[in-house]
Amino acid sequence: MSAPITTRLLDLYRIGPGPSSSHTVGPMRAARAFREAALAQGIVPARLRVDLMGSLSATGRGHGTDRAVLAGLLGWRPDTCDVDALLALPDTLREQPSIEWGAQSATLHPDDVRFLPYSAYRHEDLEHPNTLRCTAFDTDGGVLLEQTWCSTGGGFVEEAGASDGASLADPLGAIDASGVHFHDCESLVAAADQANTSIGALVLAHERAVDKRDVRDGLDRIWDAMQACIRRGLEQHGTLPGGLGLRRRAGELNARIEAGDVEAGYAHIARAQAYAFAVNEENAAGGRVVTAPTNGAAGIVPAVLTEVAERLALDRDQVHRALATAGVIGALIKTHASLSGAEVGCQGEVGSATAMAAAALCEILGGTPAKVEYAAEIAMEHNLGLTCDPLKGLVQAPCIERNAMGVAKAWSAAQLALHSDGMHLVSFDRVIQVMKRTGNDMRREYKETGEGGLAVAVNLPEC
Numbered sequence: 001m002s003a004p005i006t007t008r009l010l011d012l013y014r015i016g017p018g019p020s021s022s023h024t025v026g027p028m029r030a031a032r033a034f035r036e037a038a039l040a041q042g043i044v045p046a047r048l049r050v051d052l053m054g055s056l057s058a059t060g061r062g063h064g065t066d067r068a069v070l071a072g073l074l075g076w077r078p079d080t081c082d083v084d085a086l087l088a089l090p091d092t093l094r095e096q097p098s099i100e101w102g103a104q105s106a107t108l109h110p111d112d113v114r115f116l117p118y119s120a121y122r123h124e125d126l127e128h129p130n131t132l133r134c135t136a137f138d139t140d141g142g143v144l145l146e147q148t149w150c151s152t153g154g155g156f157v158e159e160a161g162a163s164d165g166a167s168l169a170d171p172l173g174a175i176d177a178s179g180v181h182f183h184d185c186e187s188l189v190a191a192a193d194q195a196n197t198s199i200g201a202l203v204l205a206h207e208r209a210v211d212k213r214d215v216r217d218g219l220d221r222i223w224d225a226m227q228a229c230i231r232r233g234l235e236q237h238g239t240l241p242g243g244l245g246l247r248r249r250a251g252e253l254n255a256r257i258e259a260g261d262v263e264a265g266y267a268h269i270a271r272a273q274a275y276a277f278a279v280n281e282e283n284a285a286g287g288r289v290v291t292a293p294t295n296g297a298a299g300i301v302p303a304v305l306t307e308v309a310e311r312l313a314l315d316r317d318q319v320h321r322a323l324a325t326a327g328v329i330g331a332l333i334k335t336h337a338s339l340s341g342a343e344v345g346c347q348g349e350v351g352s353a354t355a356m357a358a359a360a361l362c363e364i365l366g367g368t369p370a371k372v373e374y375a376a377e378i379a380m381e382h383n384l385g386l387t388c389d390p391l392k393g394l395v396q397a398p399c400i401e402r403n404a405m406g407v408a409k410a411w412s413a414a415q416l417a418l419h420s421d422g423m424h425l426v427s428f429d430r431v432i433q434v435m436k437r438t439g440n441d442m443r444r445e446y447k448e449t450g451e452g453g454l455a456v457a458v459n460l461p462e463c
């Protein structure tokens with residue numbers, strides 16, 4: 001586990017539309033990158049096509065992957081696009097199948113996005129389980145440009161054979177520039193101990209040294225987006241789209257807490273769970289959320305941090321440090337394992353988010369770096385083997401409740417670590433390795449394919 005941590009905080013937390021970071025945000029970014037590459041080469045296509053393969057094909061309809069790549073080909077960005085226009089985009093292009101292409105125009109129809117048969121393009125046949133191919137054609141059907149992209153989880157994308165351009169170009173040099181050296185959790189805790197500071201403060205200083213962007217300003221935007229999402233989610237009622245008939249619960253649970261209808265001892269966890277419902281219901285409806293570290297698992301970190309920030313009146317600096325602590329846990333997992341449900345199952349999504357929230361909460365409550373590491377370890381350890389099996393390919397069931405359960409697990413993990421001497425048998429680094437190996441061993445039916453687990457529960461014979 002010596003690979004450098006090249007994932008920046010401001011890339012791990014990415015603002016974008018629901019319902020999926022790997023199946024919505026990532027494909028939109030990939031299609032937009034393809035458009036930019038074509039424009040840079042002066043290519044004006046007569047026609048465009050995007051082929052979705054692997055998990056993007058298996059569950060992409062429920063995840064809105066088709067409208068996301070259409071938006072990317074239009075040049076829309078996940079963090080700034082109009083989410084209502086995005087939902088309507090397939091219908092808009094069906095009526096008027098033409099898009100602006102530089103100073104000219106190109107034909108684009110919703111049917112130009114193809115879900116290739118999953119049986120012909122399964123996980124094991126592809127460079128990555130989430131693969132898409134973008135092609136620009138001339139008027140005779142000749143190929144002008146073709147690129148294959150992988151959506152690697154959390155909204156990150158890589159062109160097949162290349163690395164994500166969002167990361168710094170010279171990660172080793174950048175790490176040296178901060179004077180802080182860590183590549184795994186053990187070296188991170190050692191660096192914090194040596195500097196006699198918290199993990200959050202250390203990581204924040206590190207990020208400010210290595211990232212050319214304004215990190216504080218970026219974290220403010222991320223925190224504001226998280227708060228706005230919770231507020232919106234609490235105000236919405238009714239049934240979520242997609243056909244499962246799932247009712248929104250966030251506002252109702254919050255109202256019960258406000259009315260004193262939940263046990264006093266459970267109230268703060270219940271409030272955080274209401275916040276998690278709010279975020280994940282917004283995500284399921286295609287609203288704007290923050291990957292933390294993915295869209296499907298977007299509720300846990302903001303829910304836990306918002307509840308404790310309100311209750312303890314945390315200031316912005318404390319919030320920044322909490323986001324940094326949670327973020328570095330996500331970055332470690334991304335570097336040494338995966339955040340992608342299609343690669344390692346839900347342990348990479350909800351498991352990672354739970355570990356991030358547990359670490360941040362433990363630190364807020366006064367945990368030493370060793371205890372913070374322990375909190376993350378407990379949280380991930382007790383999510384090992386968690387499968388990805390969303391019903392109808394929608395990020396609703398079990399995803400929404402699973403985030404609420406992640407909140408409770410994060411609280412328990414933080415408390416168990418806090419009220420310990422910090423000593424534990426298995427390190428967080430080792431748990432990350434086990435998570436990756438468990439994901440590799442997991443049958444593909446349980447990795448965002450809709451072929452196993454709860455996704456087929458409705459078809460199982462009664463016992």
Ligand code: SF4
Nearest residue numbers: 296341346349388399
């Ligand atoms: S089951 Fe987990 S990994 Fe799969 S879509 Fe839902 S939240 Fe994401």
